[in-house]
Amino acid sequence: MFGDMMGMMNKLKEAQEKVEATKKRLSFVMVDEQSSDGLLKITITANREVKNVSIDDELLKDKEQLEDYMVLTMNKAIEKATKIHEAEIGAAAKDGMPDIPGMNDMLK
Template identity: 65%
Template sequence: MFGDMMNKLQETQKKVEETKERLKNVSLQESTTDDLLKITISAAREIKQIEIADELLEDKEQLEDYLILTLNKAIQKANDMHEAEIASVAKQGMPNIPGMDMFK
């Protein structure tokens, strides 16, 4: 029984690692409401691209504000997806074991 449980844990850990790798290739986009700034981020929380409209380059303060707000929203979106995917994989492998948040 203990051996089966260890095999299940190892199999689930492998699936979690595979999911983390897959999430590196999942792109999410976030932008300002006026589309002057667009951020592309992977579900593994890596910034991939930042697009800035020319008119934003004329207003440093607005650009800085937009960057902070939009980057934070993009990171939160990626974080939510990352955690949901990892939790789903971990739960599939071990539905009756408490403490699954260790795989986040």
């Protein structure tokens, strides 16, 4: 029993290490999003850190329009990055988890 417990603890530690490594890797995964007309482009990491914002001069003429574009485009970029982040972290965590009876049913 003690050996099984130590094995599970080691597996949990490995899972935690895989998740941390995945988080670091996601800092280098870039997600690009742009407005429907291409006047605003945003690049963020899969960890949801903004890396670049490109604004066409045409948008600089209308502050309210620029603000609307920023909100819409940023939210789309964050949504994409979040999906990638959750899928990658979830896969890393599940891959490293010890085989605990009934655990797979709880994770569904």
